[in-house]
Amino acid sequence: MSKYSDKxxxxxxxxxxxxxxxxxxxxxxxxIGEDERVVVLSADLAGSTRVDKFAETFPxxxxxxxxxxxxxxxxAAGVAFTGLIPFMASYAAFSPGRNWEQIRISIALSKANVxxxxxxxxVATGKNGPSHQGTEDIALTRVLPNMTVLTPADxxxxxxxxxxxxxxxxxxxxRTARPETPNFTKKYDFxxxxxxxxxEGRDVTICASGIPVWESLMVxxxxxxxxxxxxxxxxxxxxxxxxxxxxxxxRKTNKVITIEDHQIAGxxxxxxxxxxxxxxxxxxxxxxxxxxxxxxxxxxxxxxWFGLDRVSLKKAVxxxxxx
Amino acid sequence: MGxxxxxxxxxxxxxxxxxxxxxxxxxxxxAGPLSAGEIYSVLYFGGVVDLAQDKIVLSCGHYCPIxxxxxxxxxxxxxxxxxxxxxxxSRLPGHPERGSLxxxxxxxxxxxxxxxxxxxxxxxxxxxxxxxSQKTTPRVYCVLSDGEIQEGQVWEAFNTAVRRQLDNLIFxxxxxxxxxxNYVAQVATYGEVxxxxxxxxxxVLEIEGNRTDKIMEAITQAKEVMGGPVMIVANTVGxxxxxxxxxxxxxxxxxxxxxxxxxxxxxxGEKNEQV
Numbered sequence: 001m002s003k004y005s006d007k008x009x010x011x012x013x014x015x016x017x018x019x020x021x022x023x024x025x026x027x028x029x030x031x032i033g034e035d036e037r038v039v040v041l042s043a044d045l046a047g048s049t050r051v052d053k054f055a056e057t058f059p060x061x062x063x064x065x066x067x068x069x070x071x072x073x074x075x076a077a078g079v080a081f082t083g084l085i086p087f088m089a090s091y092a093a094f095s096p097g098r099n100w101e102q103i104r105i106s107i108a109l110s111k112a113n114v115x116x117x118x119x120x121x122x123v124a125t126g127k128n129g130p131s132h133q134g135t136e137d138i139a140l141t142r143v144l145p146n147m148t149v150l151t152p153a154d155x156x157x158x159x160x161x162x163x164x165x166x167x168x169x170x171x172x173x174x175r176t177a178r179p180e181t182p183n184f185t186k187k188y189d190f191x192x193x194x195x196x197x198x199x200e201g202r203d204v205t206i207c208a209s210g211i212p213v214w215e216s217l218m219v220x221x222x223x224x225x226x227x228x229x230x231x232x233x234x235x236x237x238x239x240x241x242x243x244x245x246x247x248x249x250x251r252k253t254n255k256v257i258t259i260e261d262h263q264i265a266g267x268x269x270x271x272x273x274x275x276x277x278x279x280x281x282x283x284x285x286x287x288x289x290x291x292x293x294x295x296x297x298x299x300x301x302x303x304x305w306f307g308l309d310r311v312s313l314k315k316a317v318x319x320x321x322x323x
Numbered sequence: 324m325g326x327x328x329x330x331x332x333x334x335x336x337x338x339x340x341x342x343x344x345x346x347x348x349x350x351x352x353x354a355g356p357l358s359a360g361e362i363y364s365v366l367y368f369g370g371v372v373d374l375a376q377d378k379i380v381l382s383c384g385h386y387c388p389i390x391x392x393x394x395x396x397x398x399x400x401x402x403x404x405x406x407x408x409x410x411x412x413s414r415l416p417g418h419p420e421r422g423s424l425x426x427x428x429x430x431x432x433x434x435x436x437x438x439x440x441x442x443x444x445x446x447x448x449x450x451x452x453x454x455x456s457q458k459t460t461p462r463v464y465c466v467l468s469d470g471e472i473q474e475g476q477v478w479e480a481f482n483t484a485v486r487r488q489l490d491n492l493i494f495x496x497x498x499x500x501x502x503x504x505n506y507v508a509q510v511a512t513y514g515e516v517x518x519x520x521x522x523x524x525x526x527v528l529e530i531e532g533n534r535t536d537k538i539m540e541a542i543t544q545a546k547e548v549m550g551g552p553v554m555i556v557a558n559t560v561g562x563x564x565x566x567x568x569x570x571x572x573x574x575x576x577x578x579x580x581x582x583x584x585x586x587x588x589x590x591x592g593e594k595n596e597q598v
Contacts (some may be wrong), residue, residue: 077439077440080437082444
């Protein structure tokens with residue numbers, strides 16, 4: 001039996017065609033837009049967040065609010081209070097970056113049924129540089145009570161996540177990403193709070209989220225040839241964490257490494273470390289952006305710079321296993 | 324006794340409740356809630372607002388004692404509950420939290436936020452009521468303060484309200500000219516507030532904000548305005564109704580002593596009793 005999940009991975013996942021994670025946004029919104037309660041708000045980034053597809057299909061329920069992310073968060077809350085379901089879209093660096101306090105009070109404290117799409121997550125944003133690379137958004141959102149935090153690993157998962165967020169009553173943050181990366185997962189009914197095990201292994205658990213998930217699978221495949229069996233978990237829901245699946249895996253491997261395109265302080269890796277530190281302490285290594293700002297450049301070059309590319313990941317896993 | 328006189332009486336009753344609440348809690352804000360006595364009297368008791376379907380949003384959240392007082396007098400919850408203001412577990416927290424009472428529409432406190440939320444509500448109500456005439460679409464009334472408009476978010480919200488032609492949205496700016504640290508004019512230079520608001524495209528009505536008849540008139544007029552939001556600039560006096568509190572920034576959030584409470588209630592024509 002294959003160590004790779006048939007349930008979640010397409011059979012040609014290794015050579016999957018590329019699509020940007022953010023591309024999943026438009027299609028999902030057009031689908032759920034059949035529900036007249038769905039409204040989309042934009043802060044002058046409809047095209048690059050991919051909500052423009054909704055705007056074309058449902059122009060009466062699309063509102064371009066201009067470059068004003070703080071106002072957008074408040075407007076979204078007000079729209080939600082009347083019973084509609086607003087999705088608000090911008091770059092993660094600005095929303096929740098610039099409007100965090102509006103999200104905190106108008107949305108989270110108020111339990112507003114608002115869905116926040118933060119595009120251009122991580123240094124994968126590339127050439128526009130650190131000002132436009134959302135590298136703290138997961139930390140900012142997961143500390144907020146009432147907030148659910150999601151990160152899709154590919155465009156297909158992004159679609160199903162948006163559909164799941166639409167069904168959940170309450171504030172949700174969904175982080176997407178800019179570059180074209182392998183679209184390697186099968187479409188299935190994404191369940192918030194239930195993460196996916198993509199590969200079975202016994203030697204080390206790799207907890208990954210976003211673009212690094214596919215790379216982690218490739219690393220696992222390479223390491224298998226060297227006799228190392230990695231378990232690969234896609235931490236697709238960062239809050240609430242799937243305690244059972246994560247602890248069960250840690251219990252089996254007794255070694256956990258986390259990989260994300262985000263500051264290691266406060267991100268997904270921190271969430272895993274908090275959980276395991278309290279409930280099942282095992283050695284943990286966190287990979288990510290290590291207390292630095294991002295860098296302007298071609299995203300794959302930037303990934304190498306920060307050690308998020310496959311070669312660096314593989315070396316990190318090997319070094320960690322030999323510690 | 325005409326209706327305007329009744330509303331004036333109500334305004335002072337609300338002020339009395341504000342002072343009792345703040346004194347009991349030994350915390351809270353005074354000057355702002357007092358300046359807005361007539362505004363809240365008219366909004367809840369003037370008959371110009373359809374309380375069954377319209378929304379009243381308090382954006383300057385520190386004014387909440389006057390909102391709680393109005394809701395209690397309106398029968399939304401027992402008046403005796405006012406004494407729980409700011410106590411742990413109370414439905415009357417120190418700044419409004421949406422849902423603590425069904426009528427508390429927005430969480431507020433960090434200034435400016437409620438203005439955007441009010442814009443979102445008005446926008447969404449217009450979507451939902453679609454082709455129905457402006458007269459049947461629920462309206463949103465949003466109370467904000469003149470210190471509050473130092474927040475840039477407020478001006479972002481005005482842009483949206485004007486761009487989206489939200490004629491079911493009526494702002495009431497309590498221009499009491501004081502804020503925590505000092506007089507507003509000392510803290511930030513505004514020039515002509517009304518002129519700046521007009522320049523943003525708002526339909527501005529400037530009135531004497533401590534006169535219930537003027538507020539009634541302005542709201543009635545505002546409801547007839549088509550094509551965009553109305554801004555009622557209510558020129559008020561901070562700490563209105565209590566001589567030694569009026570126009571003095573130090574009363575922004577000072578708790579009156581027992582003596583001061585007694586004197587204040589007497590000036591307001593209110594019984595010297597706790598809530």
